Amino acid sequence: MFAQWVNSYKRLVPGxxxxxxxxxxxxxxxxxxxIPLYKPGSEQATRAExxxxxxxxxxxxxxxxxxxxxxxxxxQGYQLEAPxxxxxxxxxxxxxxxxxxxxxxxxxGEAIDEFAASDLMRRAFGDHIFTSYVKLKRKEWDEYRVQxxxxxxxxxxxxL
Numbered sequence: 001m002f003a004q005w006v007n008s009y010k011r012l013v014p015g016x017x018x019x020x021x022x023x024x025x026x027x028x029x030x031x032x033x034x035i036p037l038y039k040p041g042s043e044q045a046t047r048a049e050x051x052x053x054x055x056x057x058x059x060x061x062x063x064x065x066x067x068x069x070x071x072x073x074x075x076q077g078y079q080l081e082a083p084x085x086x087x088x089x090x091x092x093x094x095x096x097x098x099x100x101x102x103x104x105x106x107x108x109g110e111a112i113d114e115f116a117a118s119d120l121m122r123r124a125f126g127d128h129i130f131t132s133y134v135k136l137k138r139k140e141w142d143e144y145r146v147q148x149x150x151x152x153x154x155x156x157x158x159x160l
Contacts, residue, residue, distance in 0.1 A: 001057065001058070001061050001062050001065045001115065001121070002050075002052050002053040002054065002057055002062055002065070003052065003053070003054040003057065003105075003108075003111060004054070004056075004057055004058060004061075004108075004111075004137070005054065005056055005108070006107075006108045006140070006141070006144045008054040008056065008057075008108070009105070009106055009107050009108060009111075011054070012052075012104060012106065014089050015089045018051065018052060019031060019032045019051045019052055019088070019104070020103055020104050021088045021096065021101050021102070021103055021104070022101060022102050022103070022104065023081075023083075023084040023088060023101050024080065024081075024083055024084070025083045025084050025085055026083055026085070027085060028083075028084060028085055028086070028087060028088070029051075030087050030088040030089050031051070031083075031084055031088065032050070032051060032052055032104070033048055033049065033050055033051065034048070034049045034051060035047075035048050035049075035083075036049065050066065052104060061125075064124060064125070065121060065124055065125075068120065068121075068123070068124035069120060069124070072120060081100065084099070084101065088101065107141075108137065108140070108141050108144070109141045109145065112134060112137045112138055112141055115133075115134065115137075116134045
C-alpha cells in the first residue's frame with residue numbers, strides 16, 4: 001500500500017531520508033512515525049507524520065489503510081511502545097532487536113507477504129479487493145524478479 005512498486009524499495013536504505021525501522025518518536029526523523037512538538041494548550045492541533053509512503057503510492061489505498069489501522073487501534077485500545085528518541089541508524093542490530101524494533105520490508109515481495117498475512121488489511125479492503133490486489137502484486141513481483149538487468153550482465157557475464 002505505502003510502497004507498491006518494485007522501485008519503491010530502492011529508497012528504503014538505512015541512513016537516508018526514508019525510515020526503514022518501525023518505531024515512533026517526537027523528535028527523531030529516523031522513526032517511521034513522528035509526532036512533531038506542539039505548543040502547550042494546542043494539543044488539539046497535534047499531528048502525526050507517517051514517513052514511509054512512496055511518493056508514487058496510491059493515496060486512496062494508503063489513506064484507507066491508515067484510517068482503518070488507526071480506528072482499530074483506538075477501538076481496541078492498543079498500547080504504544082515507548083517513543084524512540086535515539087537515532088535508529090546509530091543503533092546496532094542487537095540494540096534494535098533488544099528493543100523490539102523491526103525493519104520494514106526490503107522488497108516488494110516481502111511487502112506482499114506481510115500484506116497477504118494481515119487480517120487487518122483484509123478487513124480494511126474486503127475479501128475481493130484484498131485477494132485481487134495480492135494476486136496482482138505477486139504477479140508483478142514474479143515478472144520483475146526474473147528479469148536480467150544490464151548491471152547483472154555487466155557484473156557477472158564475464159566471470160561465469
